[in-house]
Amino acid sequence: xxxxxxxxxxxLNKDGTAEVQVKGVNVRTRVDLxxxxxxxxxxxxxxxxxxxxxxxxxxxxxxxxxxxxxxx
Amino acid sequence: MDWxxxxxxxQEELERSTVxxxxxADMEKRLERVREAGKLPGPELRIMEVCGTHTMAxxxxxxxxxxxxxxxxxxxxxxxxxxxxxxxxxHEAVRLVREREDLVLATFGDLLRVPSGGVRMxxxxxxxxxxxxxxxxxxxxxxxxxxxxxxEVVLLSSGFETTVPAxxxxxxxxxxxxxxxxxxxxxxxxIKEPMEAILTGGEVRLDGLLLPGxxxxxxxxxxxxxxxKWNVPSAVGGFSAGNIIRAVLVILDIIDxxxxxxxxxxxxxxxxxxxxxxxxxxxxxxxxxxxxxxGLGLIPHxxxxxxxxxxxxxARGRFDIQEPDVHEAKxxxxxxxxxxxxxxxxxxxxxxxxxxxxxxxPCMVSSEGSCLAHFLYGG
Numbered sequence: 001x002x003x004x005x006x007x008x009x010x011x012l013n014k015d016g017t018a019e020v021q022v023k024g025v026n027v028r029t030r031v032d033l034x035x036x037x038x039x040x041x042x043x044x045x046x047x048x049x050x051x052x053x054x055x056x057x058x059x060x061x062x063x064x065x066x067x068x069x070x071x072x
Numbered sequence: 073m074d075w076x077x078x079x080x081x082x083q084e085e086l087e088r089s090t091v092x093x094x095x096x097a098d099m100e101k102r103l104e105r106v107r108e109a110g111k112l113p114g115p116e117l118r119i120m121e122v123c124g125t126h127t128m129a130x131x132x133x134x135x136x137x138x139x140x141x142x143x144x145x146x147x148x149x150x151x152x153x154x155x156x157x158x159x160x161x162x163h164e165a166v167r168l169v170r171e172r173e174d175l176v177l178a179t180f181g182d183l184l185r186v187p188s189g190g191v192r193m194x195x196x197x198x199x200x201x202x203x204x205x206x207x208x209x210x211x212x213x214x215x216x217x218x219x220x221x222x223x224e225v226v227l228l229s230s231g232f233e234t235t236v237p238a239x240x241x242x243x244x245x246x247x248x249x250x251x252x253x254x255x256x257x258x259x260x261x262x263i264k265e266p267m268e269a270i271l272t273g274g275e276v277r278l279d280g281l282l283l284p285g286x287x288x289x290x291x292x293x294x295x296x297x298x299x300x301k302w303n304v305p306s307a308v309g310g311f312s313a314g315n316i317i318r319a320v321l322v323i324l325d326i327i328d329x330x331x332x333x334x335x336x337x338x339x340x341x342x343x344x345x346x347x348x349x350x351x352x353x354x355x356x357x358x359x360x361x362x363x364x365x366x367g368l369g370l371i372p373h374x375x376x377x378x379x380x381x382x383x384x385x386x387a388r389g390r391f392d393i394q395e396p397d398v399h400e401a402k403x404x405x406x407x408x409x410x411x412x413x414x415x416x417x418x419x420x421x422x423x424x425x426x427x428x429x430x431x432x433x434p435c436m437v438s439s440e441g442s443c444l445a446h447f448l449y450g451g
Contacts, residue, residue, distance in 0.1 A: 002125045002151070002234040002286040002440075003311075004341070030211055033237055033350045044289060044341055047180070047231075048209020049238040051347055052289050058340030 004044040004051070006059040012039045020045060083134030086313060095317040100142050102324040107143075111327050117144045118277055119323060120412055122267065123284030124152030124440025125311060131449035133313045144320060147276060147412040148442035150266040150368060151284050153230040154182045155410055155434045155441050157259045158364045160395030162188035165228050165257065166196050168391060174201040176220065178213050179228040181206050186434045187401065210242040217246075217254035226387045230259040233295075234286040236376060237350035240357040243378065243385055247357075256378070257387035260358065263287050264298055265374030266365060271302045276412040280323035281306040282316065285338045292346025293336050303333055310338040357382055366400065366434065367407025404433035409442050416446040423447060 007027060011019035019026040020043060030049045031037045042059035043050035087093050106112050121127055127148050130136040136146055150156055166188055169177050177193075184194040184204060193204060201223070207213065210227055217225040229239055239258060246254050263284060270276070281304050283296060288308045299306055305326035309319030319337045326333065336342055354376065363375025378386050387393060400406060403421050408414035416422050416435065426432035428444055435443035 002123055002153075002232060002284060004234075004286045004289065030209070030238070030241070032241060033347060033353065035349055044286075046234055046286060047238045048211060049241070051234070051237065051286075051350060052341055052343075055340050 002046070004046050006042055006044050006054055008056075008059075009037060009039055009041045009043060009050075012037070018050070020050065083137050086134045086138060089313075092313050092317065095314060095321070096138060096142060099144070099317055099320055099324065102321060102328065103143055106324055106327050109328070112279065114277060114279070115143070116140075117279050117320075117324070118147060119144065119280040119282055119320065120147045120149045120270075120276075120278050121282040122149040122151045122263065123282075123287065124148075124155070124438065124442075125286070126282055126284070126309070126316065127152070127442050127445050128440050129311045129313070130316065131445035134449070135313045135316060137450065139320070146282075147278070147415075148409060148445075149281075149412060150270065150365070150410045151232060151263060151287070152410070152435070152438050152440045152442070153232055153235070153259070153261060154186060154438035155406060156261060156266075156365045156367065157183070157186070157230040157434065158366045158395065159188050159400050160364070160397060161230075161257075161259055162186050162193070164393045164395050166191055166193050168226065168257075168393075169193060169198050169202060169204055170196050171199055172202060172224070172391065173199045174223050175199065176203055176205055176216055176223050176225045177228055178205045178207045178216060178225060180208075182438050183228060183230065185431070185437045187431065187437075190401075210239045211245070213254055214242065214245060214249065214251065217251050218249075221253055223253060224390075225254045226257050226391075227254070228257045228387075230261070232261050232263055232284070232287050233290045233354070234284075236260050236354050236358070237290060237347070240354045243357050243382060244353060246385060247382055254385070255387035255390045256385055257393070258377075259363065260376040261363065261365070262360070262374050262376065263291075264295070265371045266368055268298065269368055269371055269374075270411060271304065273411070278304060278412070279327065280304060280320075282319050282323075283308040283334070285310050285315075285341065288336075288338065288342040288346070290346050290350045293334055293342060293344050295346060296334050299334055306334045308334070308336045308338045308342050310341070364395070365410075367410035401432040406433035406435040406443070409435050416443040419443070 007022035361377035
């Protein structure tokens with residue numbers, strides 16, 4: 001339930017949504033709760049909402065570690 | 073069956089990673105130092121992993137066994153929302169689907185598979201014009217309700233502070249848009265009160281706490297200031313094997329040095345102040361309420377309910393829902409597992425009458441349940 005998935009914001013729409021790319025797949029994500037988000041930012045997603053802006057290098061590390069742990 | 077034997081290859085693979093092996097060796101050294109200094113009250117270091125995602129990570133990677141071999145025992149905590157959602161809620165959701173016509177019950181997947189009185193929501197034939205729909209994100213119900221104005225749409229959800237902001241945001245939007253056919257059947261939990269209950273209860277000896285990484289992303293390390301009172305060495309940790317071992321190293325350091333009680337080992341995701349925007353929307357829409365927990369009973373102020381202004385969005389009022397005090401399946405010890413008092417294999421049903429294919433309790437259903445983690449991966 002509390003699994004977070006990091007991804008990169010590749011499209012930022014004006015309606016509070018974004019396309020966030022995770023492993024090559026775009027996921028529609030609400031970004032209302034991270035008002036400072038910019039195109040190209042890495043975010044941590046949970047149940048379709050971005051909840052934190054991440055440092056890109058850390059996000060990539062997290063993603064590979066999550067894969068290693070078999071969690072995504 | 074000897075699950076430990078089954079898990080060996082995965083565990084050996086884990087330990088072949090030089091980073092992990094190095095961290096584990098470091099952990100053993102620090103543990104020995106703490107033990108020699110007489111700073112450990114029991115033979116092993118006992119840490120509660122509060123969050124169900126940590127439970128799964130520990131077992132899936134083989135780390136739980138690697139840790140136990142080295143004298144570090146993990147005890148599962150209450151942070152599995154599907155597990156702590158009381159039977160009465162599932163009972164009433166099943167009743168809604170079965171009896172109420174023209175209803176769309178939207179929910180995350182796991183709740184559908186929890187049995188109540190032997191019946192699972194996924195197996196219930198819905199009433200005329202009704203259906204159950206799995207959603208990935210709570211805000212999907214806004215479109216469902218607007219596209220199907222002749223149906224009553226209910227979002228059934230349970231969650232901790234990680235999930236609550238998304239639900240609160242959806243409630244707020246439903247209110248702003250004036251959507252009349254959408255209500256929320258929620259079991260929203262706060263992490264503070266059950267932790268206080270467990271620490272106060274003293275049923276289980278804990279030398280440290282692995283704090284939930286993604287609840288912390290929302291409430292911040294500041295949200296755990298209350299732990300000062302108990303002085304239990306605690307670390308916020310990420311979800312890889314390396315992250316978890318680093319959090320244990322920090323816990324050992326705190327035991328050794330007796331310094332500050334909560335440290336953040338997940339800094340790239342967790343800030344001291346958490347996510348203020350997420351906390352703002354939670355506080356705007358919801359207020360602390362007394363709530364029932366499976367295994368822990370009624371805990372004052374441990375839940376979040378709609379504020380008076382938004383009370384019409386509560387499905388409990390709309391459908392006259394009164395949760396019966398239903399008792400869990402006979403012999404199910406999920407409640408004891410959630411308090412850290414019992415390990416899953418000690419339950420008489422575990423792996424026999426209760427399996428992932430035919431679960432008797434939610435700890436075997438939830439993808440974060442401690443029983444499921446032990447069944448699939450041993451440890």
